[in-house]
Amino acid sequence: MTRKFNFCAGPASLPESVLEQAKAELSDWKGRGLSIMEMSHRSKEFVEVAARAEKDFRDLLNISDDYAVLFLQGGASLQFSAVPLNLLADKGIADYVHTGQWSIKAIKEAQRYGKVNVVANSEASNFSTIPAFETWQLDDNAAYLHYTPNETIGGVEFFWTPKVNVPLVADMSSTILSRPINVNDFGVIYAGAQKNIGPAGLTIVIVRKDLLGKSLPSCPIMLDYKTAADNDSMYNTPPTYAWYLAGLVFQWLKDLGGLGGMEEINKRKAEKLYSYIDGSGFYRNPVEKSCRSTMNIPFVLADENLDKPFLAGASEAGLLNLAGHRSVGGMRASIYNAVPEVAVDALVNYMKDFAKRNG
Numbered sequence: 001m002t003r004k005f006n007f008c009a010g011p012a013s014l015p016e017s018v019l020e021q022a023k024a025e026l027s028d029w030k031g032r033g034l035s036i037m038e039m040s041h042r043s044k045e046f047v048e049v050a051a052r053a054e055k056d057f058r059d060l061l062n063i064s065d066d067y068a069v070l071f072l073q074g075g076a077s078l079q080f081s082a083v084p085l086n087l088l089a090d091k092g093i094a095d096y097v098h099t100g101q102w103s104i105k106a107i108k109e110a111q112r113y114g115k116v117n118v119v120a121n122s123e124a125s126n127f128s129t130i131p132a133f134e135t136w137q138l139d140d141n142a143a144y145l146h147y148t149p150n151e152t153i154g155g156v157e158f159f160w161t162p163k164v165n166v167p168l169v170a171d172m173s174s175t176i177l178s179r180p181i182n183v184n185d186f187g188v189i190y191a192g193a194q195k196n197i198g199p200a201g202l203t204i205v206i207v208r209k210d211l212l213g214k215s216l217p218s219c220p221i222m223l224d225y226k227t228a229a230d231n232d233s234m235y236n237t238p239p240t241y242a243w244y245l246a247g248l249v250f251q252w253l254k255d256l257g258g259l260g261g262m263e264e265i266n267k268r269k270a271e272k273l274y275s276y277i278d279g280s281g282f283y284r285n286p287v288e289k290s291c292r293s294t295m296n297i298p299f300v301l302a303d304e305n306l307d308k309p310f311l312a313g314a315s316e317a318g319l320l321n322l323a324g325h326r327s328v329g330g331m332r333a334s335i336y337n338a339v340p341e342v343a344v345d346a347l348v349n350y351m352k353d354f355a356k357r358n359g
C-alpha cells in the first residue's frame with residue numbers, strides 16, 4: 001500500500017513512522033502480551049508511558065513547573081466552556097478577540113457564564129485580517145483575554161502575542177507544536193489533539209498553577225482544571241491510546257530536533273504554496289499577507305465550476321481532503337507538521353498542471 005498525501009484539517013495526517021511503531025506494538029506492547037490500550041490507566045506500564053509523554057511535551061515547549069499539563073477529553077470545544085467556568089469567578093467578565101468561526105464559538109459559550117467584551121472583530125474584512133492591537137477595546141475589569149492564534153477555517157494566524165495584564169488564554173488547536181512559543185506569556189493554552197498532537201479524543205491544556213482552584217461553584221468536577229491537576233489527569237479513565245500515540249508524536253518531534261527545526265520546515269512549506277498561489281493568476285488566497293496561516297491555507301479557483309473537477313483530479317493524483325470547510329467552500333490545504341514537504345511539492349505540481357489545462 002502506498003500512503004496518499006492527506007491535507008485534512010483534522011483529524012489530520014500522522015507521521016508515518018509513528019503509525020508504523022503503533023502498528024508493531026498494537027497487539028503486544030513491549031512483550032507484555034497485551035495492547036497498551038488494554039492496560040489499566042493505573043498500571044505501572046501506562047503510568048510510565050503517560051509520564052514520558054508529558055515530559056517530552058514539556059521539553060518541546062519548554063514548560064516550567066509553574067504550569068500544569070492536563071490530558072483531557074471533550075475536544076477544544078469543551079474548553080470553550082471550561083475556560084469561563086474556571087476563570088470567570090471573581091470578575092464575571094472576560095475579553096475575547098473575534099477573528100473567525102472558532103473564536104465566535106468560544107465567545108458564545110462564555111456568554112452562558114458571564115459577560116463577554118469583544119475587544120476586536122475582523123468581520124468587516126470577512127475575517128481575512130487581524131485587528132491591530134492598538135485598536136482593541138480592553139476592559140480593565142476582565143478576568144482574562146481569550147484569542148485564537150490560528151483560525152483553522154479562515155487560515156488567519158497571529159505572528160505576535162498580545163501583551164495584557166490579565167491571564168492570556170489561547171485556543172492553539174491548529175498551531176500548537178508548529179513552532180516555538182513562550183508558554184510564560186500565557187495563563188491557559190488549550191488544544192484538541194487531532195492536528196499536530198495525535199489522534200482525536202485527547203485534549204491538552206496547559207494552565208498556570210496560580211489559576212487553579214478558582215472555578216465557579218457550578219463548574220462540573222470533571223471540568224475543573226484542579227481536579228485533573230490534582231490527579232495527574234487520571235480522576236477518571238483518560239483516553240489512554242490517544243495519550244500513548246501523542247507520546248510517540250512527541251518523540252518523533254524531538255528526534256527531528258524539536259520545534260525550531262519544525263518551524264523552518266513549516267515556513268518553507270507554506271511559502272512554497274503561497275508564492276505559487278499568488279503568482280498563478282488562477283488561484284487566490286483571500287488572507288492579508290501579514291497574517292496568513294502556516295498551517296491552513298484556503299484558496300479559491302478562478303471559476304468555482306472547476307471545484308469539483310479539481311477535487312476529483314486531486315484525489316486521483318493521491319492528494320486527499322482539499323475541499324474547504326463546508327461553511328466557506330473553495331479549497332483548503334492543511335499542512336500540519338506531519339504533512340511532508342514532498343506533499344506540498346506534489347500539490348503545487350498538480351495545481352500548475354490543472355491551471356494549465358483549465359486556465
Ligand SMILES: Cc1ncc(COP(=O)(O)O)c(C=O)c1O
Pocket residue numbers: 009010074075076077078102148150151152153171172173174192193
Ligand atoms: C481553532 C479550533 N478551535 C476549536 C476546534 C474544535 O475542536 P474539537 O473538535 O476538538 O472540539 C477546532 C477544530 O478544528 C479548531 O480548529
